[in-house]
Every structure is written in structure tokens, then in C-alpha cells.
Amino acid sequence: xxxxxxxxxxxxxxxxxxxxxxxxxxxxxxxxxxxxxxxxxxxxxxxxxxxxxxxxxxxxxxxxxxxxxxxxxxxxxxxxxxxxxxxxxxxxxxxxxxxxxxxxxxxxxxxxxxxxxxxxxxxxxxxxxxxxxxxxxxxxxxxxxxxxxxxxxxxxxxxxxxxxxxxxxxxxxxxxxxxxxxxxxxxxxxxxxxxxxxxxxxxxxxxxxxxxxxxxxxxxxxxxxxxxxxxxxxxxxxxxxxxxxxxxxxxxxxxxxxxxxxxxxxxxxxxxxxxxxxxxxxxxxxxxxxxxxxxxxxxxxxxxxxxxxxxxxxxxxxxxxxxxxxxxxxxxxxxxxxxxxxxxxxxxxxxxxxx
Numbered sequence: 391x392x393x394x395x396x397x398x399x400x401x402x403x404x405x406x407x408x409x410x411x412x413x414x415x416x417x418x419x420x421x422x423x424x425x426x427x428x429x430x431x432x433x434x435x436x437x438x439x440x441x442x443x444x445x446x447x448x449x450x451x452x453x454x455x456x457x458x459x460x461x462x463x464x465x466x467x468x469x470x471x472x473x474x475x476x477x478x479x480x481x482x483x484x485x486x487x488x489x490x491x492x493x494x495x496x497x498x499x500x501x502x503x504x505x506x507x508x509x510x511x512x513x514x515x516x517x518x519x520x521x522x523x524x525x526x527x528x529x530x531x532x533x534x535x536x537x538x539x540x541x542x543x544x545x546x547x548x549x550x551x552x553x554x555x556x557x558x559x560x561x562x563x564x565x566x567x568x569x570x571x572x573x574x575x576x577x578x579x580x581x582x583x584x585x586x587x588x589x590x591x592x593x594x595x596x597x598x599x600x601x602x603x604x605x606x607x608x609x610x611x612x613x614x615x616x617x618x619x620x621x622x623x624x625x626x627x628x629x630x631x632x633x634x635x636x637x638x639x640x641x642x643x644x645x646x647x648x649x650x651x652x653x654x655x656x657x658x659x660x661x662x663x664x665x666x667x668x669x670x671x672x673x674x675x676x677x678x679x680x681x682x683x684x685x686x687x688x689x690x691x692x693x694x695x696x697x698x699x700x701x702x703x704x705x706x707x708x709x710x711x712x713x714x715x716x717x718x719x720x721x722x723x724x725x726x727x728x729x730x731x732x733x734x735x736x737x738x739x740x741x742x743x744x745x
Contacts (some may be wrong), residue, residue: 405570421556426564428565446585451513453520453521454517455641456524457620458623470542490621497617501520577618580659649670653665654716660718664717
């Protein structure tokens with residue numbers, strides 16, 4: 391029987407290995423691939439929190455992009471004045487991250503308190519209204535910069551690493567390390583007693599309450615945890631792009647995050663990673679194919695905006711029919727079967743939650 395300490399050690403070891411592999415990969419990738427890796431890591435922060443929220447506690451959030459935006463604005467509004475005051479380096483970055491956590495955590499706490507009282511379509515409607523209202527909110531608050539958004543300071547390569555790594559590689563390192571810090575606690579929550587309480591609340595709130603579990607506290611905690619992770623993702627995007635604007639976090643992007651966690655594997659951290667990679671790579675692959683085919687300019691322009699949505703819709707239908715557990719479940723099942731064949735005495739995980 392696996393103890394809590396063994397589970398924690400396994401999660402930390404897995405996180406350390408994945409982080410080292412990702413950092414090592416930056417040495418063999420070109421500048422643009424490192425930029426894509428940084429964006430995937432940022433999106434991973436958001437999808438990991440969303441899959442915990444939707445998959446484990448059953449709270450349907452259609453406005454998760456707002457939490458990323460809160461993190462991005464929190465970073466920019468804190469780091470930019472610090473840069474103007476002459477503060478730089480790790481101190482400015484840490485101050486920006488703190489601002490992102492505070493603002494995203496505050497928004498997540500408010501949504502969590504509402505989520506403790508609202509269910510299903512009511513919570514979905516509230517988060518939907520919030521993401522639709524984001525452009526109007528940024529217009530009414532002058533410090534948020536309206537539709538143009540606000541800028542974030544450039545995080546250059548430290549003096550000791552110049553000549554060793556480029557700017558894109560340095561940003562990829564930042565993104566990977568922040569993603570490790572954001573997602574590892576979520577993986578620990580999922581595999582520990584907190585994850586059991588979330589599943590209990592998702593399964594039957596009345597039974598969970600009779601067992602001494604407070605559904606309101608569990609739901610609020612899940613929203614705050616997901617918001618903090620998404621806020622860190624937004625901060626990473628602010629570092630990579632040096633800007634934050636409401637147009638980057640619209641309703642379509644929010645729905646894309648939700649489709650990504652379903653296609654990747656709802657409730658699974660591995661599924662969240664697969665979904666984050668799809669969010670970044672599918673539009674890039676489509677643009678590459680469309681440009682390579684040599685279509686007329688007007689048709690190419692139309693496909694550039696709509697083909698990715700069509701592909702994600704087709705993926706959602708195909709995955710839910712063929713692999714209801716998501717792509718990570720299908721890939722994990724094949725790997726486990728192969729391992730079981732090679733090592734007959736080893737137990738194969740029976741459910742998604744055991745992986």
C-alpha cells in the first residue's frame with residue numbers, strides 16, 4: 391500500500407525529471423521553438439488548474455482566461471513601477487510574481503465563494519459573463535490600459551549567462567521553472583487527501599457533508615488553487631510577450647482551454663500538459679500547412695482564423711467517442727500495457743486516478 395510520503399516523493403521526483411528534461415530540451419531547440427515551449431509552459435499552468443477544477447470538483451468554469459489575465463495584469467502593474475524605480479533582476483521578477491499571485495488569487499477567491507453557492511449552468515454563466523465583460527472592465531479602469539492593455543518590463547538574460555543562452559531560451563527556462571512551481575502543488579493536492587475530498591464533493595455533496603467534508607470549503611479552495619496556477623501562467627505570458635491586453639484572453643481562448651483539458655484528459659495533470667501543447671501547436675501546424683499548400687491569399691486569411699477552431703471541434707468529437715478518458719489516458723494505457731507485457735509481475739493501474 392502506497393503511503394502519503396511515498397506518493398509525495400513520487401510526485402516530486404516526476405516533477406524534477408520533467409523539469410530537467412524540459413530545460414535540457416531548450417539546448418537543442420531553435421529560438422522560435424523555445425518561444426513555443428515557453429508559451430506551452432504558461433498554458434500548462436492554466437490547464438492544470440482548470441482540469442483540477444472541472445475534473446475533480448465538477449465546477450464548470452467558462453472564464454478561466456480571466457484568471458490568466460488577472461495574473462498577467464498583476465505582474466505588469468507590479469513589475470513596471472519597480473522597473474521605473476530602477477529595480478531589476480530577480481527582485482523585480484519576484485515582485486511581479488507576487489503581484490500576479492495576489493490579483494489572481496483575489497479574483498479566484500471571489501469566484502470560489504460564488505462557486506460554493508452556485509452549481510452547473512449558474513456558475514458557468516457567471517464565469518462566462520466575466521470573460522465577456524473583461525474588455526469593458528479594462529476600459530473603465532484607467533490603469534489597465536483599455537483595449538491596448540499595458541506593457542511589462544523586458545526580462546533579459548543575466549550577465550553571468552550571456553553568451554551561454556539566448557533570450558528565448560532564458561524565457562523558456564523561466565516559463566518551465568514557474569510551471570513546475572505552479573503545477574507540482576496541484577499534483578500533490580490531486581494525489582493526496584485533498585484530492586479525495588474533491589472527488590467526494592464531485593460525486594455526492596450530501597454524502598460528503600455527512601462524512602464531515604465541507605463542500606463550500608473544498609470548492610473555494612479548488613478555485614483559489616486553480617486561480618493561483620492560472621495567474622502564474624498569465625505572468626509568464628507577460629514576461630514572454632512584454633504586454634498584457636484583454637484581446638488575448640477573450641471568450642474563444644477561454645473555451646479553447648476547456649476543450650484542451652477535455653481532449654487531453656479531464657482530471658489528469660498529464661492530460662493538461664497534452665492539452666496545453668495542442669493549444670500552441672495545432673494553430674501553428676495549420677498555418678504551416680496552409681502556407682505550404684499555396685492557397686489564394688483571401689482563402690488563406692479565412693482559414694488562418696477558423697481552421698484551428700474546426701480542428702479542435704473535430705478533435706473533441708473524435709476523442710470523446712474513441713477515447714473518453716482523453717489522449718493522455720489512451721497513451722498511458724498503451725504504455726502501461728507494454729510495461730505489463732515486459733514485466734508480468736508489475737500491477738497495471740486500473741483507473742485514470744491511479745496514474
